[in-house]
Structures are given as C-alpha cells and as structure tokens.
Amino acid sequence: MxxxxxxxxxxxxxxxxxxxxxxxxxxxxxxxxIVIPYYPLLKYPLYLVKNSSEPSSFYDSNDELISVQSINEKCDLFSGEWIPNPDAPYYTNTTCWAIHEHQNCMKYGRPDSEFMKWRWKPHGCNLPIFNPAQFLEVVRGKSLAFVGDSVGRNQMQSLICLLSRVEYPIDVSYTPDEHFKRWRYMSYNFTLATFWTPHLVKGEEADNNGPTHTGLFNLYLDEFDEEWTTQVEEFDYLIISAGHWFFRPMVYYENHQIVGCHYCLLDNVTDLTMYYGYRKAFRTAFKAINSLKNYKGITFLRTYAPSHFENGLWNQGGNCVRTKPFRSNEIKLDDQNLELYMAQVEEFRKAEKEGKKKGLRYRLLDTTQAMLLRPDGHPSRYGHWPHENVTLYNDCVHWCLPGPIDTWSDFLLEMLKREGVRSHEEKLQYLSDRKLPVR
Known part of the structure; x- marks a missing residue:
C-alpha cells in the first residue's frame, strides 16, 4: 500500500x-x-512540572506544583497578606504524633479553630500550599538540619506532620537526648535532624553547679558550639534560627574575659544589651559554617519570629488572646523586633559575601513579616492543663500545630523549587569571579 x-x-x-x-x-x-525553554526544570521528575492529578488527600486542588512562572518569579515571597483558606488544616492533632505537647492547642481545649484556616498570599505572585510528595521528591537522597532553639524544633515538627500524609520517618538518633533528634524517610533516603543550641554559640547556665537556678547564662560569643558545629558538615541544607533566649539575663565572654552583659545586674559589668550578644552570636555561628572544610550545603537563615505578649511581659501576666491575623497596615515591625531582625540579617549578608568566596550558598527564609501578623497562632494557655505548673504559662512564643507555622514549609518548598536556577546562576558568577573557564 x-x-x-x-x-x-x-x-x-x-x-x-x-x-x-x-x-x-x-x-x-x-x-x-519545545524542550529547550524548559531545560532548567528537567532536573525534577516530570510530574513536578505540571498540575497534579493525584488524590486531593495529598494535594490542594488549587495548587499548581511548579511552572516556568514560579521558577522565574521575581516577586518577594515574604511580603503579603494572610487570606482565608477553608481547605486547611492538612493534618490534625490526632493524625500526627510529632506535635509537642506544649503546641498541641486543640488537645488542651482551645475553643476556636479559625486560626488554622489561613494561607499566605504574597503581593504580586502566588505561594503554593505545601505538597508533601513533591517536597520528598525534591529532597530525595538529601539531609536537612534545624539548628537553633525550641521554635526551630517547632518548625521541624510542623514539617514532619505535613509530610505524614505521605510517609512517617523512623528514629535514627545517635543519642537519647531529645534535643538532638534524627529522623529518616526510608522510601526517599531523606534525613531530618534538629540540633539544640538556643544561643548558637558556646554557653552554660552561670550557676549550673549550684543548688539554685537563676536563669543567668554565660555566653562565649567568640566560641563555636561544638554540639552542632562538629555535626552539620554532612548536611545538604541547614536552617539556622535563634531569638527568644536572648531576652534572658546573660554574661558575655570574649577571649575568655567578661566584656559585658545583658541585664545581669553584676557590679562593674557594663550592660551591652541583648542586641550586642545576638549580633555576635550570629556572626560566630556563620563563621563556624564558613570554616567547615567539607560543607557544600545551602544555609538558610530563618528570620526572627516575633512573640505577641500583650498587657504584660511573659512572666508578668502577658497573654495573646486574639483570634484572627492582623492586616499588614495594622502593625509594623519596630522596637526590639526590628533591632533583632536587622542584626541577624546584617550578619547574614556579611556571611553570605564571605561564603560566596568558597562557593557556599546562603538563603534568607524571611518569615518575620508574615509571623508578625499572626498574634492568633500561639498556644497561649492551651499548651497545658490548667492545673499544671509550667514556666511559660501563657505561651505567646511558640506556635500551635496545626497553625500558621505550617506556612514556613510553603516558603521552604518554593525556595527549593527555585534553587536549581539560582544555584546555576551563582555557580557561573563564582567561576567568573575566579576567572575560571565556563562551558
């Protein structure tokens, strides 16, 4: 024929x-x-570059997974407003075992639930709701460590709960100490870890050997905290954060000598304020990362998340009883929150500049503005039973799970999706700066 x-x-x-x-x-x-315009996306599995057809139990029906638009998006993810999200939450306190008791707000009787039903909408672009299967594919064969205090642990537990719709990890911790946990997702060869370091640098309680505890800490601002600095070299991603522990009384040491303090009330010791210690601590933490010989990972600074105590300090009856977010024109970053934010970001920029000389990558996970607008997301008195004697009776520092902290994973995944293009551009710049041939 x-x-x-x-x-x-x-x-x-x-x-x-x-x-x-x-x-x-x-x-x-x-x-x-046809293919050449989409070349930057080819490092991802095909189903990550188109709309999902998977069951809605895994995905938000309105969620576009990844597109050329989201990869090349230039708008600021971290400037926007909270908008209603009736589809949330994506897990509950009964479906996720990873929720810390003090953030299990529904278990302890919080009467309202609207605080769980918001999503972040950046000005000028969209931020997709976290897709657990997509995240696990992006991080397949990799490892991520949270380095910081209990708010960092709060973030890790939120991530575990979000991922629980696909897989639960197994405990592969090298120590029984709950401050240093490791979890592995066996199907994806992905490891999560948390390293407890509330001040990021070497520190100790001043009266650690005495019969009483005054809460005064000695901070060695120029010394690495080897509990984490000797452990993180192998990780592909680090998320560094710290903040609320710097409000406590501290004595500052440099070169093994007292140089000042914050609210220590010691004779002949200058009060240098908490901002001095905060800035120096981040400087030393970033110096530690940049000094690692074999570290090739990406360092994220997760910026300071403000607390929302009203009508008193944390230990003077202050509380957080609001039940809906602020609009961006109703509150601004100022005073202590602004000082802390600026100190860490300025140190981050310096470290980023130094890190680039070694080909290291730094990323700003800027959660501060979004969380400033969420006074409704804290446990308040719903992190314990009413008769319990706890240090933080009204908790306006940590975040309920489920709750607004889940959005931090939305940010993280979107940043990882954009990372391929950005890393390629920075590698070319690095080679160019070093006058190395580029092909």
Whole structure:
C-alpha cells in the first residue's frame, strides 16, 4: 500500500517511505525547540512540572506544583497578606504524633479553630500550599538540619506532620537526648535532624553547679558550639534560627574575659544589651559554617519570629488572646523586633559575601513579616492543663500545630523549587569571579 504524502516544514511534498531520515530529523527538531525553554526544570521528575492529578488527600486542588512562572518569579515571597483558606488544616492533632505537647492547642481545649484556616498570599505572585510528595521528591537522597532553639524544633515538627500524609520517618538518633533528634524517610533516603543550641554559640547556665537556678547564662560569643558545629558538615541544607533566649539575663565572654552583659545586674559589668550578644552570636555561628572544610550545603537563615505578649511581659501576666491575623497596615515591625531582625540579617549578608568566596550558598527564609501578623497562632494557655505548673504559662512564643507555622514549609518548598536556577546562576558568577573557564 502506498503511503500518502505529507507537508513538511521544508516547504515541499515528500513521501514518508522515501524519506524516513527527514521525518526523524523533523521530529527531533520539534522536540528540541519545545524542550529547550524548559531545560532548567528537567532536573525534577516530570510530574513536578505540571498540575497534579493525584488524590486531593495529598494535594490542594488549587495548587499548581511548579511552572516556568514560579521558577522565574521575581516577586518577594515574604511580603503579603494572610487570606482565608477553608481547605486547611492538612493534618490534625490526632493524625500526627510529632506535635509537642506544649503546641498541641486543640488537645488542651482551645475553643476556636479559625486560626488554622489561613494561607499566605504574597503581593504580586502566588505561594503554593505545601505538597508533601513533591517536597520528598525534591529532597530525595538529601539531609536537612534545624539548628537553633525550641521554635526551630517547632518548625521541624510542623514539617514532619505535613509530610505524614505521605510517609512517617523512623528514629535514627545517635543519642537519647531529645534535643538532638534524627529522623529518616526510608522510601526517599531523606534525613531530618534538629540540633539544640538556643544561643548558637558556646554557653552554660552561670550557676549550673549550684543548688539554685537563676536563669543567668554565660555566653562565649567568640566560641563555636561544638554540639552542632562538629555535626552539620554532612548536611545538604541547614536552617539556622535563634531569638527568644536572648531576652534572658546573660554574661558575655570574649577571649575568655567578661566584656559585658545583658541585664545581669553584676557590679562593674557594663550592660551591652541583648542586641550586642545576638549580633555576635550570629556572626560566630556563620563563621563556624564558613570554616567547615567539607560543607557544600545551602544555609538558610530563618528570620526572627516575633512573640505577641500583650498587657504584660511573659512572666508578668502577658497573654495573646486574639483570634484572627492582623492586616499588614495594622502593625509594623519596630522596637526590639526590628533591632533583632536587622542584626541577624546584617550578619547574614556579611556571611553570605564571605561564603560566596568558597562557593557556599546562603538563603534568607524571611518569615518575620508574615509571623508578625499572626498574634492568633500561639498556644497561649492551651499548651497545658490548667492545673499544671509550667514556666511559660501563657505561651505567646511558640506556635500551635496545626497553625500558621505550617506556612514556613510553603516558603521552604518554593525556595527549593527555585534553587536549581539560582544555584546555576551563582555557580557561573563564582567561576567568573575566579576567572575560571565556563562551558
């Protein structure tokens, strides 16, 4: 049977049975022209570059997974408003075992639930709701460590709960100390870890050997905290954070000598304020990362998340009883919150500049503005039973789970999705700066 002629792009009729090589050439040309614009996305599995058709139990039906638009998006993810999200939450306190008791707000009787039903909407672009299967594919074969205090642990537990819709991890911790946990997702060879370091630098309680505890800490601002600095070299991602422990009384040491303090009330010791210690602690923490010989990972600074005590300090009856978010025009970052935020970001920029000389990557996970607008997301008195004697009776520092802290995983995943393009651009710049040939 004779094949019919077809019109080829070359402008004349030719028969298929006479010109198979030409047909193959046309096909390869078309594929080349179609695929090349999407080349940056090819490092991801195919289902990550199109809308999901998976069951809604895993995905938000309105969620576009990844697109050229989201990869190349230039808008600021961290400037926006909270908008209603009736589909939330994506887990509950009964479906996730990873929730810390003090953040298990529904267990302890919180009467309202609207605080769980918001999502972050950046100005000028969209932030997709966290997709657990997509995240686990992106981090397959990798490892992520949270380095900081209990708010960092709060973030890790939120991530575990969000991922629980796909898989639960197994405990592979190297110590029984709950401050240093490791979890592995076996199907994805992905490891999560948390390293407890509330001040980021070497520190100790001043009266640690005495019969009483005054809460005064000695901080060695120029010394690495080896509990984490000797452990993180192997990780692909670090998320560094710290903040609320710096409000406590502290004595500052440098070169093994007292240089000042914060609210220590000691004779002949200058009060240098908490901002001095906070800045120096981040400087030393970033110096530690930049000094690691074999570290090739990406360092995220998760910026300071403000507390929301009203009508008193944390230990003077202050509380947080609001039940809905602020709008961005109703509150601004100022006073202590602004000082702490600026100190850590300025040190981050310095470390980023130094790190680039070694080809290291730093990223700003800027949660401060979004969380400033969420006075409704804290446990308050719903992190314990009413008769319990706890240190933080009204907790306006940590975040209920489920709750607004889940959005930090939305931010993290979107940043990881954009990372391929950004890392490629920075690598080219690094090679160019070093006058190395680029192909």
């Amino acid at each position: 004779k094949l019919q002629s077809i019109e080829l792009p070359f402008g004349k009729n030719q028969s298929l049975h006479k010109s198979p090589k030409i047909v193959l050439l046309v096909i390869f040309t078309l594929v080349f022209l």
